[in-house]
Amino acid sequence: MKKLRTIKGTHDILPNEIHKWKELESIVSQTCEQFGYQEIRNPIFEETGLFSRSVGEETDIVTKEMYSWEDVDGTSLTLRPELTASVVRSYIQHNLGTISPIQRFYYSGPLFRRERPQKGRQRQFHQFGVEAFGSNNPEQDVEIIAIAWKILSLCGLANDTTLNLNSIGSKECRNNYRKALKNYIYPYIKDFSKTSQHRFETNPLRILDTKSEKEQEILNDAPKISDYHNETDSTHFESLKEFLKDIDLPFSINHKLVRGLDYYTGTVFEFNSVNLGAQDALLGGGRYNRLVETLGGKPTPGIGFAAGMERFLIAMEQSNFNIKKSNPDIYFICADKKAISRSIEISSRLRSLNFKVVSDTLRRSMKSQLREANKLKVKYALIIGEDEIRNSTIILKNLTKGTQKTIPQSELKNFFEDLTI
Ligand code: AMP
Numbered sequence: 001m002k003k004l005r006t007i008k009g010t011h012d013i014l015p016n017e018i019h020k021w022k023e024l025e026s027i028v029s030q031t032c033e034q035f036g037y038q039e040i041r042n043p044i045f046e047e048t049g050l051f052s053r054s055v056g057e058e059t060d061i062v063t064k065e066m067y068s069w070e071d072v073d074g075t076s077l078t079l080r081p082e083l084t085a086s087v088v089r090s091y092i093q094h095n096l097g098t099i100s101p102i103q104r105f106y107y108s109g110p111l112f113r114r115e116r117p118q119k120g121r122q123r124q125f126h127q128f129g130v131e132a133f134g135s136n137n138p139e140q141d142v143e144i145i146a147i148a149w150k151i152l153s154l155c156g157l158a159n160d161t162t163l164n165l166n167s168i169g170s171k172e173c174r175n176n177y178r179k180a181l182k183n184y185i186y187p188y189i190k191d192f193s194k195t196s197q198h199r200f201e202t203n204p205l206r207i208l209d210t211k212s213e214k215e216q217e218i219l220n221d222a223p224k225i226s227d228y229h230n231e232t233d234s235t236h237f238e239s240l241k242e243f244l245k246d247i248d249l250p251f252s253i254n255h256k257l258v259r260g261l262d263y264y265t266g267t268v269f270e271f272n273s274v275n276l277g278a279q280d281a282l283l284g285g286g287r288y289n290r291l292v293e294t295l296g297g298k299p300t301p302g303i304g305f306a307a308g309m310e311r312f313l314i315a316m317e318q319s320n321f322n323i324k325k326s327n328p329d330i331y332f333i334c335a336d337k338k339a340i341s342r343s344i345e346i347s348s349r350l351r352s353l354n355f356k357v358v359s360d361t362l363r364r365s366m367k368s369q370l371r372e373a374n375k376l377k378v379k380y381a382l383i384i385g386e387d388e389i390r391n392s393t394i395i396l397k398n399l400t401k402g403t404q405k406t407i408p409q410s411e412l413k414n415f416f417e418d419l420t421i
Contacts, residue, residue, distance in 0.1 A: 029106070032147060041109070042086035045078060050086070055082060081112060084288065108126065120276055127306045127309060129307060134300060144305060155312060161273050163269060163270075164251070165253055166267075181204050181222060192207070193210070208256040209258060226253075267303065269305070275319060282312060332360075336385040394409050
């Protein structure tokens with residue numbers, strides 16, 4: 001029979017690595033809540049139109065990476081390839097803007113894109129992110145970037161990461177810049193790849209994203225989008241830079257940073273890691289001031305970011321960030337069948353004192369139970385056998401020190417209550 005395996009580009013997250021995920025999730029939720037952001041959880045599939053209308057018909061995601069299917073009633077559904085669109089849909093659907101003119105959310109969860117799998121790039125991957133609706137001021141931009149920076153710092157990644165910053169300006173700025181960029185590229189168009197030639201027609205700004213060195217070299221002398229900023233664009237961007245300096249957050253301006261999705265306006269940014277090779281983008285985001293309106297809501301400015309959790313974990317490992325596993329506190333060894341009911345009862349009492357207690361359910365020898373306790377890196381073993389039942393005692397073994405003593409069962413509660421494991 002054919003062996004059943006995970007689908008290409010998807011991974012099981014096994015118990016031996018789950019502590020890292022939990023630690024990252026806890027850093028994310030604590031930091032976001034410190035900034036007044038509330039968690040939002042959206043469905044994993046949505047109507048396909050949500051993504052094609054927001055992410056953009058001509059983007060890689062929509063043209064070739066979505067997992068879509070037709071439901072029995074004929075509706076086209078899609079496994080979410082990103083989360084901003086879902087959060088915006090939710091914001092509009094539940095009139096969240098009427099609760100307060102400023103709304104701040106964070107999220108984490110799985111996403112699906114049919115990309116070519118490689119290290120740091122999967123078909124099911126996980127992101128955490130934040131979105132803030134209502135403010136078009138640069139202090140909102142700096143707040144979003146500061147959350148990202150704080151999370152990166154708490155994950156030990158600040159020194160290995162660069163913040164790349166750009167502003168792709170207003171619609172008018174982008175229209176003028178698009179023309180200027182096309183005029184510049186036109187004489188060289190034969191030297192560009194098929195993909196870039198296609199983008200020249202459909203979405204010329206995306207050519208700036210090219211990974212080809214030859215194309216990048218040509219683009220080095222291309223006009224810069226900042227030369228096409230109007231006064232509002234420049235004032236906003238200048239204030240943002242000042243605010244970043246105020247909090248000592250280092251950044252570099254990258255005139256070619258445009259980000260892959262169509263909905264961005266104004267500020268865009270990416271945190272890139274020196275440790276990640278080709279897939280070096282840890283976290284990316286920007287303003288999307290027209291997205292709420294595009295999806296049928298009242299015109300509302302918005303800004304957010306999303307970060308790849310797998311990439312965070314790879315980068316944390318490479319910078320030797322130490323995440324402790326949480327081991328059980330006590331291993332309960334039952335050395336005689338007659339002691340089983342007593343061991344169940346005592347284990348249950350210890351759990352109600354909040355200790356993590358593991359006991360053997362295989363009726364193995366005492367030696368193999370002790371071996372298991374050591375393997376689990378448990379600090380204490382409790383042993384109860386025939387003698388201990390008869391005398392109402394229990395053996396308490398400190399596995400780190402290798403010492404042991406016999407105490408009355410009645411004293412066990414006091415012993416563990418006084419103990420900080
Ligand atoms: P995006 O939603 O494309 O702006 O990506 C935001 C972040 O998600 C990136 O910076 C990556 O860290 C992560 N990411 C995007 N695509 C993938 C993928 N296929 N596999 C793993 N991580 C990804």
